[in-house]
Amino acid sequence: MNIFEKPILYIGPRNYSSWSMRPWLALFWSGLDFDDKLIDLDQEGYGKRQIKDVLAVSPTGTVPALKHGDLNIWDSLAICEYIEEICPKELWPIDANDRAIARALTCEMHSVFSNMRNDFTHNIRRIIPTPPISEDAKIEIERLDYIFASQFEKFGGPFLFGEKPCIADAFYTPMAVRCRTYSLPLSEKAGKMRDNLLSSDGFLKWSELAQKEWQPFKSAPHDSVYE
Ligand SMILES: N[C@@H](CCC(=O)N[C@@H](CS)C(=O)NCC(=O)O)C(=O)O
Known part of the structure; x- marks a missing residue:
């Protein structure tokens, strides 16, 4: 290397x-x-x-x-x-306990939330009417709500562990996107965390570049339906 x-x-x-x-x-x-x-x-x-x-x-x-x-x-x-x-x-929180939780949350995102990922496909550019929410997806939305709200309560934002972005924020930003795209139900505090993640410098840059890549993707259901 x-x-x-x-x-x-x-x-x-x-x-x-x-x-x-x-x-x-x-x-x-x-x-x-x-x-x-x-x-x-x-x-x-x-x-x-x-x-x-x-x-x-x-x-x-x-x-x-x-x-x-x-x-x-x-x-x-x-x-x-x-x-x-x-x-x-540092891309993990400095405090060892916070770092352990940030890793656990990141691993959870990496290996769980499959219903949300499958049912609400990622699409930054569109706002899509909320589809029927399955029981399995509802459980995951409630878990996501708890994560967003409790981290907001503990650290006050703007990121999951306070002032600085970490890898957990990188992993949960796409979930904030899904919450916005499909207007998924979130509590007030979780909604603040969603909005914070969608306002980060990194996401705004990525999103700006996404707007320029304007081509429909035939494998993305909502781009053929709502084009
Ligand atoms: N566990 C992998 C998942 C990567 C993944 O599924 N990527 C999708 C695009 S978002 C892909 O490359 N799909 C190609 C295919 O399904 O043929 C990771 O964390 O990197």
């Missing part, structure tokens, strides 16, 4: 690829100089992890993937952990 080379983050279309947004936000907040390279996911092999352009940079056939010198890392969380190790800034 040559640490003097710029890291390159391979990402999917910004409007849809929530997994790509997570390490991009971590890189944005890290202070590292980096490039990103967009790979069109709306092509043969999508959904099967068999897109040729993606397989060329990621053994799992998924984005995000990070290239740093001769090192290639796949998976959003592993990429964030790597960035945290090489960057000059």
Whole structure:
């Protein structure tokens, strides 16, 4: 690995690829100089992890993937952990207990919330009428509400652990997007945390770039329905 080379983050279309947004936000907040390279996911092999352009940079056939010198890392969380190790800034809270909880929340986001992710597909640009909410998705929305509200109560925002953004914020920002896109029910305090996450410098930049990538994505149900 040559640490003097710029890291390159391979990402999917910004409007849809929530997994790509997570390490991009971590890189944005890290202070590292980096490039990103967009790979069109709306092509043969999508959904099967068999897109040729993606397989060329990621053994799992998924984005995000990070290239740093001769090192290639796949998976959003592993990429964030790597960035945290090489960057000059702390991307986890300083306090050991807070850091442990931030990691637990991040792992929870990475491995749970599948109903919310499947039922409310990520779409930054649109406001979509709230679809029927399944019992399983309702349980996850309530859990998300608890996380947002309790972190807001404890730290007062703007981020989940107070003044500075951390990897947990990068992981939960796409959930704030879903809450906004589908007007999902949140308590007042959780709603404040949602709005805070959607007002961060990193998300506003990502969102601005997403607006410019204006092409419908045939695999995204709402872009064909609401185009
Ligand atoms: N667990 C992976 C998930 C990555 C993932 O599912 N990425 C989607 C785009 S958001 C993908 O590349 N899909 C390609 C496909 O399904 O063919 C991570 O955390 O990086």
